[in-house]
Amino acid sequence: MIQVLLLVQPKKRQLEKLTKIFPQVVFTTDPSSASTAEIVLGWRAELKEVFLQNSNLKWVQAQSAGVDYLPLKEFANKKILLTNASGLHSRYIAETVTGYILLENRGLRKIIQHPGEWFEPEVLESREQTALIFGTGKIGREIGRYCRFLGMQVWGVNRHGMDDSLSDVFDHVITLADYQKLSKQLEINFLISVLPGTKATAGFFDQKMLQQCQPGYTLINVGRGSAVKERDLLNLLKIDYLRSAYLDVFEHEPLSKDSILWHHPRVFATPHISGLLPHFRQELFPLFSDNLNRYLTNRSLRNLVDLSAGY
């Protein structure tokens, strides 16, 4: 019998369904099975050592899109497969980013900061704007689709440049290498990062990289906080290089209660909520069930993480 440890609590109906579809599998929600399970749905930091000493462990299905909190190197050494929940969060992140953009364009950020004041804030024309999206995977594409609906130009940055799957959404796509050696600053209105937390992205957005775009733009980070050097960001806000910043992720999370980022007049900070799903389990369990079927029939898993790349 194959043992599966479910660290995301299923609803009664979901567990019954899994048990019925996979009679050859024993499902448990008891964390003490961390030492014996072959497959794990979800993760708990405090069980890390137990998992890594469990020689039966073959596959971990993460409940998130980003997997920077998992021991990727040890997984690689032990040939433990890792799949993520990429795709489930895309539309919600796009909605959150669209909310940020409309807060900025409709002058609502300033209104929120001045309750009780009757004034006309500056408003911006979405149809004259350009969004530059770092990361053109499922999340970046979905954000691009929303920006396009608002009438914006949409540019992308990724590792390989434009391809057929991107041309519906993106007007231009350049590579990260191109971006690093631009001969001329880009003229954009929103720089939106969905970059994952990997070695390659750590501290990528420093003062120099943030100044590859002309002054006056708004930074949105819904990827990982490690990609943006917060000290450089604050400097650029101070000298009015950046118009504003909408940050959902931070160098250290949870962001401390007394951080300037919560109260800075041109920063809108949110507690890592951009991808929250209204019905998380309802969407995660079908993905897991499909992958479990693939695993049991020796087919390739969906959303397999490249452990050396980190996403």
Add this chain to the structure above:
Amino acid sequence: MIQVLLLVQPKKRQLEKLTKIFPQVVFTTDPSSASTAEIVLGWRAELKEVFLQNSNLKWVQAQSAGVDYLPLKEFANKKILLTNASGLHSRYIAETVTGYILLENRGLRKIIQHPGEWFEPEVLESREQTALIFGTGKIGREIGRYCRFLGMQVWGVNRHGMDDSLSDVFDHVITLADYQKLSKQLEINFLISVLPGTKATAGFFDQKMLQQCQPGYTLINVGRGSAVKERDLLNLLKIDYLRSAYLDVFEHEPLSKDSILWHHPRVFATPHISGLLPHFRQELFPLFSDNLNRYLTNRSLRNLVDLSAGY
């Protein structure tokens, strides 16, 4: 010579263009011409009596979509034509309403009210929601188009019911009379009013009318404040009948600094900004120029207001 008083200050280039296109017209920006001008672009409350004693006055082009602040009855008596700027503001109002909806659905309203707190707010699924839009003119249709993009069901309420021009955007349209005598409460998530400020709409949304929909919805008012009885609204918030309210317009404007509506935990108040245009004059002057051409050639004016209906 026909005299036109411009109470919306044109840019130099705009004035030159008008002067060139209409050599038979004298354009002035001097308010003392209120007593002699045949045509006025814009309005000033303090000039009302002068305007009404000016027997040359034939046509007023308002700079707003709503015209409740103008002396409609006197205009009707004196056969003064009134046109509004309907259409210019639609997309901006739709953007603002979409911003409100995403603030609610992504849990941002609660985050804004608790800066510094790291928590998971409740999030809502746009694709499971229904928006009920009161008013199916240009503004209501544009809001509907945005709601549809978010994946919502879109219902409308107007005076005449569904017609061909509405079926692209609205799943259902009922009449105001139908709404008033519903046999069963409607199950909706957002009630969005773009109703103008007229005799027929004054106090329309009282406790009874707001309870024609099932409890738990969010009220959005971007029409006129006179349509919503604020006392009844506050009562319904108090008894948790309404989930929340996003109000851009009020019974008395400007809303006083100490109004509970600025600080109520479930109200998001904004200072009548939903329709602000980034480039107002750039859009208003072409509309006015076209209408002036129609006026001079005895053709019917665009955006003519029905003075007895009030919009």
